[in-house]
Amino acid sequence: MVITELETLKKNGLDLKGNIGYLCHAASVDTNYVHGIDVVKSVFGSRLKKLFSPQHGLFADVQDNMVESGHFHHEHYDLPVYSLYSETRKPTAEMLQGLDHVLIDLQDVGTRVYTYIYTVTYMMEACAENGVEVIILDRPNPIGGIKVEGNMLDLSYQSFVGRHELPMRHGMTIGEVALMAKKHWGIDCELTVIEMQGWNREMFFGDTQLPWVLPSPNLPNxxxxxxxxxxxxxxxxxxxxxxxxxxxxxxxxxxxxxxxxxxxxxxxxxxxxxxxxxxxxxxxxxxxxxxxxxxxxxxxxxxxxxxxxxxxxxxxxxxxxxxxxxxxxxxxxxxxxxxxxxxxxxxxxxxxxxxxxxxxxxxxxxxxxxxxxxxxxxxxxxxxxxxxxx
CATH class of the missing domain: 3.90.1150.140 (Aspartate Aminotransferase, domain 1)
Structure with a gap:
């Protein structure tokens, strides 16, 4: 069975000083379907200061392109939630103010046009500009890490469904995308990737024995x-x-x-x-x-x-x-x-x-x-x- 980064965080903690932000969505759950906000809050307590959400919102309740989510205050967690699919897709300096680290915990689906990897690279850019460390809590690529398909992006056609030179099926985890961004796309933030245990590139999601929670409204399985x-x-x-x-x-x-x-x-x-x-x-x-x-x-x-x-x-x-x-x-x-x-x-x-x-x-x-x-x-x-x- 694959042990995700969230399980590792829950079990071993993480030696971080200062305040934490958490970029997550509906699929940011552990093996018992406990949401990552609860896990992060149990580890860092009141040092968890802010939440961030990608396209489709924190709850995967918002439909497809150019249907934006608003910022709001989460009453249960008593935390602000900043939407990164709103009037901005890149976090502002004000959103990052007071944070020392941002944990990123998103379930990607392995396709170039799925926007979560660009929310990650925008977050990396903003954190580099504001002196905030990025920590990726890695998750499986559900369609495997070996096969690569499709033409490469021509940067003349760059958009929020294609920011970087990738083929349609890129064959990387979201942590590996972040490493690619730092090494080859010039996004030089302070970056740590917490690796999964037990995942190998031949695995599809069904091989991981992990729970599937839809990462967006139209990907139910x-x-x-x-x-x-x-x-x-x-x-x-x-x-x-x-x-x-x-x-x-x-x-x-x-x-x-x-x-x-x-x-x-x-x-x-x-x-x-x-x-x-x-x-x-x-x-x-x-x-x-x-x-x-x-x-x-x-x-x-x-x-x-x-x-x-x-x-x-x-x-x-x-x-x-x-x-x-x-x-x-x-x-x-x-x-x-x-x-x-x-x-x-x-x-x-x-x-x-x-x-x-x-x-x-x-x-x-x-x-x-x-x-x-x-x-x-x-x-x-x-x-x-x-x-x-x-």
């Missing part, structure tokens, strides 16, 4: 973290990614899609491209909110049958290409704004380049997609090798 790598790109289209259903980011669809008619064609393409480890099951569903709310959408649920073999980024891109040409004028690229970017297309922000969208539009080949994926990958893997902890 660890299996969704796998399909998310490929389905999240549909946020940049008018294809429903299943929000407003109980299977968000496992399900994609559109009112005009002939899902049964298209299925054999898709299966043939996936087989010819050696994309495996999953089954597309035709579904029809009615989203209760967001895209096509109240209308019947026809599409597919992505069922992962082999987590080792499944390559969700390529599967998602091929689905997008096929939907684009199948739906013709019924398919649309979502228009700005998206994650506070007013000019660039959301799909290009999500992909971290415009080249993948152009590949979709010209009905490009799998070989061309692989070339896009490989650009800059060898450099990234070299940087990554230099900071791996496990």
């Amino acid at each position: 660890p299996e969704t973290a796998f399909s998310f790598v490929g389905t999240v790109l549909f946020e940049g289209t008018n294809i429903s990614e299943g929000r407003g259903t109980t299977k968000s980011l496992e399900t994609v669809g559109h009112p005009a899609m002939a899902n049964y008619k298209l299925l054999e064609h898709l299966n043939n393409i996936f087989a010819a491209s050696d994309l495996k480890g999953f089954v597309l099951r035709p579904v029809s569903y009615i989203p209760t909110f967001q895209k096509h709310a109240g209308k019947v959408c026809h599409g597919y649920q992505v069922h992962v049958t082999d987590f080792e073999a499944f390559t969700p980024w390529a599967v998602g891109q091929v689905l997008c290409r096929e939907f684009y040409h199948h739906l013709d004028h019924d398919f649309q690229w979502k228009q700005p704004p998206y994650e506070y970017e007013e000019k660039l297309l959301p799909i290009d922000i999500l992909n971290g380049t415009d080249q993948v969208r152009k590949w979709v539009e010209r009905n490009g080949s799998i070989e061309e997609l692989k070339k896009l994926e490989n650009l800059g990958m060898s450099d990234y893997l070299h940087w990554r090798d230099e900071i791996l902890l496990y």
Whole structure:
């Protein structure tokens, strides 16, 4: 069984002088589902002065992009909670005033566009500027620490869903991302990473025996973290990614899609491209909110049958290409704004380049997609090798 940093803190304490801030969210729990605020408070008592929350809020109760959370006072803990998805995504000097250390305890999902890693790097920048130590309480990458997928981010398409040069599936823990930020992205804060015990890179979340608490409203189980790598790109289209259903980011669809008619064609393409480890099951569903709310959408649920073999980024891109040409004028690229970017297309922000969208539009080949994926990958893997902890 994996022993997380929070368990280590609870058992052994931490020899810190001065005042503590704690960046956490709903999934910051120990093996008994006790929230980390209670653990940190039991270790540091009244020296715990401030709480910070990422996108989706402290309770994972707030929906997706540009739906902000406010600052508030937590009555039970009698502590201020500063939202880092509000009028600012970087902590201000006032927020950090009086703190000597900030503990970061967030459950990431291993995908470049998931914003928690950027909340971490913004916190690191702010702490460097204000003389505050950052301590990462590390947690597992739920989709494993070996496989890396997707094209590298082109910094011309930098945003809050892509601040740094990463592929879509980065293959690091959140502690390793912090080390990458210090060594390769120029964020030179005082940094300590408290490592997990018992975690190895081959592990998926189900192997850890740790409890899963949804880190955001639309990732209710660890299996969704796998399909998310490929389905999240549909946020940049008018294809429903299943929000407003109980299977968000496992399900994609559109009112005009002939899902049964298209299925054999898709299966043939996936087989010819050696994309495996999953089954597309035709579904029809009615989203209760967001895209096509109240209308019947026809599409597919992505069922992962082999987590080792499944390559969700390529599967998602091929689905997008096929939907684009199948739906013709019924398919649309979502228009700005998206994650506070007013000019660039959301799909290009999500992909971290415009080249993948152009590949979709010209009905490009799998070989061309692989070339896009490989650009800059060898450099990234070299940087990554230099900071791996496990």
